[in-house]
Amino acid sequence: MTQAADPIVRNVDARxxxxxxxxxxxxxxxxxxxxxxxxxxxxxxxDDAFAGRGLASVLVEQALSHVRSTGKRIVPVCPYVAKFLKKHEEFADITDPVTPEILQWLETALAR
Known part of the structure; x- marks a missing residue:
């Protein structure tokens, strides 16, 4: 029996x-x-075909680690990312609160 390869997380900046x-x-x-x-x-x-494997946690942890390495800060509008951050205080030092101003900006940015 072969072991499944570890998942790979990559930043697709263009998307x-x-x-x-x-x-x-x-x-x-x-x-x-x-x-x-x-x-x-x-x-x-x-994707539902991959549910229950803890992949969302792996994905978010690696994404947030990448953000740290770039010197940026995190704003968790996504409910899953916000939930993850409550359990992983190691990212608290680079996390900013979600504000009405950010929500308005995001709405405009996504409408483009």
Missing amino acids: HRYEILVEEVSAGFTAYRDRDGQRVFFHTEV
Whole structure:
């Protein structure tokens, strides 16, 4: 019996998202838009075919680690990212609150 390959997370900047691949198949993504020095995460999803494997957690943890390495800050508009951050305080130092101003900006950015 062969062991499944570890999932791979990659930033696809042109599509404003991090994707998680399982054996070279896209299993999910977390989407963002950049605002000044912030990366605003607004949606995360994992395909039903890959549910129950903890892939969303792997995806978000690696995405947030990448954000840290770039010097940006995190704004968790996405409910999953916000929930993840409550359990992972190691990212608290780079997390900014979701404000009405950010929500308005995001709405405008996504409408383009």
